[in-house]
Amino acid sequence: MSQHDAVTIRCWQLTGETALEDMVLGVDERAVRDGVNVLSSDDFDACLAIVVCRIGPNFYAHLSQVAGHYKGDASGIWDRSRGSGAPEGTAYEIKPLTRIHRVPEALIGPDSPEGIAVSHRVAVMHYLLDMG
Numbered sequence: 001m002s003q004h005d006a007v008t009i010r011c012w013q014l015t016g017e018t019a020l021e022d023m024v025l026g027v028d029e030r031a032v033r034d035g036v037n038v039l040s041s042d043d044f045d046a047c048l049a050i051v052v053c054r055i056g057p058n059f060y061a062h063l064s065q066v067a068g069h070y071k072g073d074a075s076g077i078w079d080r081s082r083g084s085g086a087p088e089g090t091a092y093e094i095k096p097l098t099r100i101h102r103v104p105e106a107l108i109g110p111d112s113p114e115g116i117a118v119s120h121r122v123a124v125m126h127y128l129l130d131m132g
Helices: 021-028 119-132
Strands: 006-013 031-034 048-056 056-068 092-096 101-103
Touching: 006 021, 006 031, 006 119, 021 031, 021 048, 021 056, 048 092, 048 119, 056 119, 101 119
Parallel strands: 006 048
Antiparallel strands: 031 092, 048 056, 056 092, 056 101
16 A cells, blocks of 8 residues: 555644634635644645644534645635634645534543544544534
């Protein structure tokens, strides 16, 4: 199996009081951004994105396919946010595969700087796909 046959699941994490609002703005514009994920053109299409945020005790997430670099002006996406918007970084175009759902904390797993630990991403992906 060549590396192009493999699908990677990456995690984009939004933080702050308006994280859920910022997630909705990103879904509306089919875009995601953070300061962590940097992809090359080889990664597109074979990369799934779990976009996650935590509001109080609840986690919210959606699953998308990463289609490429965002072609518009990404600064205009999150400037409608009441907060700081998505973190600075490279913006990518996404094709949402699921709606935003609350995800049980047990599925999220241990605290991870990337939002969801690599060991838990497949379980979260299946949960989101099952929820639709």
